[in-house]
Structure formats: C-alpha cells, structure tokens
Amino acid sequence: MNLAQEFSQPEVQLGGIAPELLLVGVALIILVVDASFGRGDNRWYLAGLSALGLAGAAALAIMTWGDNELQLSNMIAADGLAAFSKVSLAAFGLLTVLLGRDYLARDKIEESEFYALVLFAVAGMMLMTAAADLIVMFLALETFSVSLYVLVAFRRASLASHESAMKYFLLGAFSSAFFLLGIALTYGAIGSTNLYGGADPVAEPGIANFITGTPTDDLSLLIVATGFLVIGLGFKIAAVPFHMWTPDAYQGAPSPITGFMAAGTKFAAFAALLRLFDASLFPLRSEWRPLLIVLAVATMIAGSVLAIVQEDLKRLLAYSSIAHAGFVLTGVIAANDRGVSGALFYLATYGVAVLGAFAVISLVAGRDEERVLLADHRGLFYEHPLLTTALTLFLLSLAGVPVTSGFVGKLVVFGAAVEAGYTWVVVVGVLTSAIAAFFYLKVMATMFLQERDPDAPALPVGRLASGVVAVAAVATIGFGLAWSPLINAAESATIFFQSPQEQSAPIPPGG
C-alpha cells in the first residue's frame, strides 16, 4: 500500500486520476519486474502485483468519494459517478486477473503482458468514466481499446483468437473515427471539446454552459455531432446496429477477457454515455431521446432474438450482452436520478454475473477452449454440481429472476423509465426479457436435463478460478437479497453538474 500513498500525496488536483496513475505505474513495474527477474515457471507475483495495484486503485477511488468538482483545467471530473465506476472497474479487473492467472497457467501462455494490458485497460476505462472533455474521453477510449485488441489476440496459437482481434480492431478503428468526427463537429459547434465548461461561458466554453446560454435553433451542429458521438459509444456498449463485432470478438477472445470486455467496456462506455447525455446534454433531452429510444428498442429486440439460435455459449452470451445494453439504455433514456443510479447498479451487478459466467465457461472449455459449444455443457450438473449451480445462478441473474441481482437491476432501470413516462419502452423490455429467458433456460436445460457426454475429459478446476466463481455467485445472490448498500452507493454517485439552472443532479423530467 505504500504505492498508494506515493500517488495520493501530490497536490489535490491529481486526486481525480490517482487510480489511473497508480495502475499505469504498477503495469510498468510488472513489465520491468518480469523482464529483470527471469522466467520462472510459477510467476505468481505478477498476478499478486496486479491484484495489489487494483486494490490500491479502488482504495484511491474510494478516497475521492464525496468529491464533486472538475480538476486539471476542467478535463477530469472527480464526482460520484467516477468514484463508483472506478471501484466497480477495479473489482472487475481483480476478478479478471485472478481468473486469468489460472487460465493462463492451464494453457501455458502466462506472460507478464497479460497483466500489464489488463491494468492498462482498467486505467483507460477508469479515465473514461472521469473524462470531462471529449479529448480525454477519446484518449481513454483508445487506451483501453488498444489494450483489448491485444488481449483478444492473446491466445497466440489460436486462429480464432486472431480473427476476433482483427475484426474487433477494424470495426473498433472505424467507430473511433466516427467518435473523432463527432469531437471535431462539437468543436466546430461550440469552440471547445469540454463537456461542462468553466465558470465563465465565454472564456471557458463547454457543452453544458453552451446549451444553457444558446437559443435552441443554434444547436443543430451540436446535435449532429452528438449523433456521431453516439455511434462511437454505441459501438463500445454494443448497441444495435453497432453490435456486429460483439459475437466475433467474444467468441475468439480468451474467456476471462471476454468476461472482462462484457463487464468493463460496457461499464466504461455507459458511464461516458451517462455523463454526456444525462449531465451535459440533459437540457437537450427531447432531441436525443428519440435517437436513444430507437437504439434501445432495436438493441433489446435484436440481442434477444439473435441469441436464441446460437450454439456457441460465448456467442450466446455475446448476444445476451447486446440485449443487456438495451436494458441499460432504458435507464439512460429515463434521464432521472433513478435512471442513473439504476444504470450504475445494473452495470455493476451485470458485470459481476457475466464475469462469473465466463469464469465457468473458461473452466468447462478446458485446454485451448475446445469445448465452448452448448452441446459440450450437456449433463454438466452430474459432473460439477457446484460449478453448474453457480452458472445457473448467473444465468438466472441475467434472465432477471428474483432473488438475484439481475432482477433488481431490471427493476430499477425499468422502474426509472416507467417513472419518466416511457412505459411503452419498458413493455418492449419486458417482452424481450421473456424471449431472453428462453435461451438462458436452454442452457440450463442442457446442463441439467441432458446426459453427460461420456467422452468429455475431466476438468481441472483451479483454486483461484473457483474462488472467482464463488465470489461472483455470492455477490449475485447477495445483491439480489440485500441490495440497499449497493443501490445507496449508486444513488449517492451523482454526476457532476454545473450550469446556472441545474445545480444538482438531473431532476425527474416528468415526461
């Protein structure tokens, strides 16, 4: 923890990005340590260092709890949203690292780069959630994206892994270009790329104080720019029609990384979306809401329907993650307090459940991930009752069955949308949840109700990996039973808000 102190000491202004700095530092240390201390067979210290770094970053993020200000020339927001997101992301990173350790050791591809890249990715995601300037947001986006491109290709011997990384990279670069175009147009519209702007709208312009000081008819260019930003972020949250990469990338990536992408990328991009739409562009909500509603409805329907026909469990969960993006979008659309806290709660619990699910998949898949098809999970219950029970729990949570955290998540985001007057969007959400239940059920039926393939090899189950599964399972059921602590934290995680009219977090718009 002396590392943590080292970085919390500098002037207060760095508090907002202290977790990111720490993670980058630890990642560099990992690379140096590994290069200097030879190539032992059991390099547990790499995972250990990473875990320490992530724990330290979470601690630093918790120390900023309650801050509500802009730092570094209005580039960084130190607010509840950022703090909540950073703690969640650190937790995701921790689970990924621990799972990755077992996974890499089993497949004999353990390299220090894995840990360093995960830490870089977490740092990028954290920065994304704190970015109060579009340039910083882009920087953060690229930081974690580039790390993930490499991580997806981490199974070097596997062609599928390479193919996934290539598809992910090409489409990712494409979406980054749209995002950049959006930034350029924003600059053209308001003369700045800042989300908020300073106290003086003329000297320090930003989106928020530009909107409040400008008649609506002068905002057309900004609205067009918003459209391009939505494409860039929509790609990262895997919203239809920007979801094409998701099944391919999820399928070929190492399972721990798939889980990390589903949990972390979605969280970071949604945090940015929440800040952009529910804070900066809040006054323009009547303009962007129709756009996001179309996205949400298309995403929920396409994700749920396409998942039904999948035979590869990783692809199935990829489509399910698309559907979940649609569910979270209903919370963004609501644009009220409950919507923001609901989305954060949803993302945090979804992340844990999906990481747990991919942890089980990575175990069942066996060496080189050869058994990831639905058919490979036949009768799993009779061989590994505990693992199967855990996966069932995660699937029930994803399906939104009560007493799991996923149910509460759906309850809060759907509740927020009902409160904001968008009941018909929730009706779509409810219908697609019912469709989605079918394929989760299909997986459960395969594991419980069919006979085990007698040729299936025995599975080595590492202690770290089973620990990750256990933690995720306990969290999934724990936050499903007693969700007060997490929802309270999410509710106090307000977004920094700075404009003359809107002093506090967004108020319920009332339709």
Place this chain on the structure above:
Amino acid sequence: MNDLPWLDITIFIPLGGAILLGAVPKDRVGALRTGALIVAVAAFAASLGILAGFEVGEAGFQLGSSLSWISEWGIGYTTGVDGVSLWIIMLTTFLMPLAVLASWSVDKQLKPYFIFLLSLETGMLGVFSALDLFLFYVFWEAVLVPMYFLIGLWGYGRRVYAATKFFLYTLAGSLFLLLAILYLYFAAPGEPTFDYRSLLGTELAFGTQVLLFLGFFASFAVKIPLVPLHTWLPDAHTEAPTAGSVMLAAVLLKMGAYGLIRFGIPLFPDAAQALAPLIITLAVIGIVYGALIAIVQRDIKRLVAYSSVAHLGFVVLGLFVGTIQGMSGGILQMLNHGLSTGALFLLVGVLYDRRHTRLIADFGGLAKSMPVYAGVFLLVALSSLGLPGLNGFVGEFLVLLGTYETYAWWVIPATFGIVLAAIYLLWAYQRVFHGDITNEANRGLSDFNVREYAMILPVVALIVFIGVYPKPFLDRIEPSAQKLVSQLNDSSVLPEGSGVAEAP
C-alpha cells in the same frame, strides 16, 4: 402460544429444512427421505399454529408480521393471513408430507429433488402470505425455478419440453405482472411503497385500471389456467413426477386464482367489474371445454389435468359473479379441487409405480386385484365430480347458487360441465377397474402398502369431512368473501380502512 409468528415460521421451515438437507450425503437415501418427511411434517405442525390462532369472523389480515426490508424503496417483508389464504396455506402444508411420501419411487438425484420440493413449499406459502407486492412477486417467481427442475429432471417422457413450456408461459405472464406492479408503485400518491394495504384504494383512471388489471390478469390467467392460456398445463401435469403433479394441481394453480382474489379484484375493482362478463365467459368455456377434452384422453394423468381446467373454471366463475355464495364457493372450491385432484394424482402415481404406464387401455379389471385402491379411487373421483356428501359438491353448489343470482343463463352450461365430469371420470373408472382382467400384467398387482395408506387416508378423511360438515371452513372464509364482494359490487366506494386490520 400465539405470541410466536406461526405464519412466518411455517413459511421458512421448508427452506431451512432444504438447506439442512443439503448437508446430508447424497447416497444416504433413507436419511434424505426421513429428513424431508420430518421437515414437511414440521411445517404442517407449525401451520396448525396458524389455524389455532386464526380469529373466526374477522375479515382483515391476521397473524402477520411486518419488517422493513429495503426501506428506501418502501419494500417490506409484510405477511398476513385472512379467510382467503388460510385454507390454501393449510392445504399446502397438509399436502406436502403426502407429496414427500409419494416420492419414495424417485430413484435418481434424491437430494436435489427434496431440496427443490421443500423450497417450492416455501415459495408457495410465501405467495399466499405476502402482503407486499414486491415480496409477492419474489415468491411468485421463486416458485418457478424449483418447479421447472422438478418437471425437467424427474419428470417422464417429454419432460424437457414440458418444463420449458411451463417456465416460459409463466414467466411471460409474470413479467407483465411486474410491469403493472411497477406502474402502480409510481402511480400511487404519497410515500412510495409496495405495501398492499397502502396501495389499496389508489385512485386510478378507469383506462389505467383496466390496463393494470390486464397486466395482473395476464400472469394469473396463465397460472389458473384460463382457456386459451391453458396449453402448458396438460404437458406439465402429465410429465411431472407425482409429487410435482400434486403440487402443481393442488397448489400452484391456486396461485392464479388467489392472485385475482387478493390483488386483481381489490386493487382494480372498477376494471374487475367491467371485465367480469368477459372473464366469466372464459371460465364457462373452460368448464365445458376442459370436460369435453378430458373425455377423450387416453392417459389417466392427462385426463385429470384437463379436469383441472374445468374445475378451475368453476373457481373463477364463483369469484367474478359478484355474490357472496359465489365468492365463498369459489374459495372453498380451491381447497376442494386441491384435495380431490391432489388425491387423484397421488392415486395415479401409485398405479404408475406398479405398472409404469398410465394409459387407460393398459388396465381393466383392476378392482379384482386392488380392491381397496379401487374403492378409494371411486370415492375421490366422486368427490371430484361433485357428489353430494363429499367436498366437491359444497363448493360447486355454492358457485352455481351464486351464479344463478346474477348470471342465471350461465348456470346452464356450467351445470352441463358437472354432467360431463361424471361422464369422463366414471367412464375412465369403468375402463380401468371394471370388467375382466385383460392384461396379465395387472393380475398380481398389490394393493396399498402402509406408506401409501398413510399418504392417501388423510386426504380421504378430509374429503368426507368437508362434504359432511363444511361449516368450520366456510365460517373462516365468509367474512373475507363478504368484504371482497362488497369491493367488487361497490367499486366506486372503497370500504373504510380497505381491510387494514392489524394482527391481534
């Protein structure tokens, strides 16, 4: 003795027992069976505490408790029992030990089987006791998962298909229930709460009421099931293991009717009244249709399953005709159907254990080899078809009496349904038990053994008791029924206090 929260104890004994069973090694078959039986009997014993503490003549909720669960959202653990739920709760705890006894023939994965069966009981008891809409929904869904596994893992034949169909039908319906609950939550003025008693009397525009009622109705109608949402039922009932069929027919189906009585009618009285003719029509169609389809079934279990569609039609008919006789009869009929259909499934299970077939054509002349079995089967069948002196008669007669006052013409097809019930049950009885033994496999069948006597005699005793002396049952039902009817008929004026009565 009544200081203890018997209701809550009863709800959680099965779940606690299920967790304890988890510690028993899975190859200790005897210990698992005995353990499950002890837990089920303990829950029944605890529920006797509810019966003893229940105050006759009181229309409001009793014996409940109210704890804060997630106070920020106004979610509480609130329970209570009234005349509507009392007998269904008793029925659940009464049937569960018998269902455990009927599970002796389960030969694989005994441990998860009993864990699912017992957690199912907690879910069902919770549904009938919850007075907080959120809690109700949680229990409502919690029933789904164990039942899915009971059918899917330990069922017969096309069990995976049946289990999936059951799960999806119910889930699709209950998601609309969730949506309607959420809408009501936000629409209600004042402090946001899921508490049923606070939400009672929420002023809603008529159109909203109808939509919300339909949201609740979608979920309940699937569960009851009302024609045309019944198609999951024959599959689920037929493929489920005996204990699963018993619980499905006797208790799970009642969840839908109970939901309508407890939530649908009181929360949205205007909508309930406006839609009553439509629902009554569906109910009568169900009575006739279920009976007609039952006649042509070749599988005894499927026959009993379709008879449930008809019987539940009577229940719904009674609930919506808007008379006290109808309402009391409907509630009593829920209990009756649970007893007689539960007993029929138990009996079919006994037969299946011996012969591993359920086709009527495979039997014949069984009365010669299994005389006691045949006698008991006849008694239960007569109770199911409503013979005077047995329990089924009291409920159906009250329902028809109540219907005659307000919807006189509907009595004709409904009565026709009783005649049809006599046809399908007695004809099936004749083919299975009378005549000569045509199939040599049926010759040496043994009659009941001790375990089976213990399983069936309590139900038979109750069937006769209710038929002869229904007063203690009706006495506890009527005050609540009266209140409900006044809510349905007098929907613009809500009764004072809206049924808020604290436990004594």
